[in-house]
Amino acid sequence: MSYREKFTGELQSLTDEVIDLGVLCYDRLQGVTNLLSMDDIEPARDLVSGDVEANRREYNINSQAVTLITTQAPVATDTRIIISSIKIAYDLERISDNISNLAEVRKRVKITNEKLLLRLRTMEQLASLMLKDVYAAYLDQDTSLCKEVYERDEDIDSLFVHVTTSDIFEDSDLFVSGQSQLCAKYLERIGDHVKNIAEHVYFVITGEKIEKID
Template sequence: MPSREQFHTELDELNEDIVTLAKHTEKGLRNAVDALFKQDIELARKVIQDDKLIDKQEAAINDKTILLIAKQQPVATDLRRLIIALRVVTDIERMGDNAKNIAKAAIRLGNHNVLSVPPELQTMRDMTLSMLETSMEAFRGEDILIAQKLSEMDDRVDKLYKHIVSELLTKTATNPDQIQYVMQIAFSARYIERFADHITNIGESILFLVKGEIVDLND
């Protein structure tokens, strides 16, 4: 197989590894929020344990990318693809950390909490997972039109985040004894919002890959 064809085969495999890693973070966020709603401590612990696997996979992808750079010595767009792969996988790993932090919040609240979690938090989670799916579609196809959709999607997540925090502050004012509950839910909403921000970073990386321009999708 010619060297260049081999390079693109390995690059395709690398990209699939990245998409698979994104699927693991999707599962992590989904399970972490479910653990919060269901007061499922075991599920929360599983999210934390699974995050260690995400960290190992990130390291493996980074090693594979660096080896590919050293072995093939790519230039121009091909080199940019590999640099972007390193950036994207870093954002995905940090998304996993945010899911892990939500799981930790579920553990802190325990399984005897009589207060219900705001349903908007689940809506926010689902909106963010839709963003992740969109980002991976854009990543696979190097599609800037799809990547640009992430900006508007992130705005909706941000708006819902502000609404949730506002409602929680109102609850604190009328029920100061619920401060621990309010803090952990507010933190969890913030972690989802940060998860979404990392997805917009992926969109920005795709735009830079294709256009060679730095675009702020969080603006």
């Protein structure tokens, strides 16, 4: 096998690792807001401890990327794939952290406000769809889908603004409403990280930064 073939294989395994981490985060995200209203606290505890795996995988991606940079002196698309793998892995790891933070909230309080839960659930689903679509955008090398995902973060942002400025907390006690606001913040951050990933994927494909559509 030529060096170039070996290098191509190693690049492929690097991107596969990033995709695996993405799938792990996607799975962790599913139903995270349902935990907040659950009577049983165990699923939340399990979710928190699952973060270790995401950290381990991020570390592996980084060390593989470092090895490729030092041994292959990559250029052009190869460089973009390696650098973006590091960045995407970081964003995914942060998404996983925020999922754990959401689960941590359930260890402290149980949220019963249905109005609020509905909004949080919507934020979760929006983020989850963005993550799914950014993966599809990578597979199909679809730049317009990258842009779309990038723009869709605004939906989560406006829900966040809505949750934090509306009167849906009026009945709750102060501690519970504080914790609820944190949940909204964590979900909003997850949206931001997926938005970043869309930017990185766009960069891998085009070598350029996403121009905001006005």
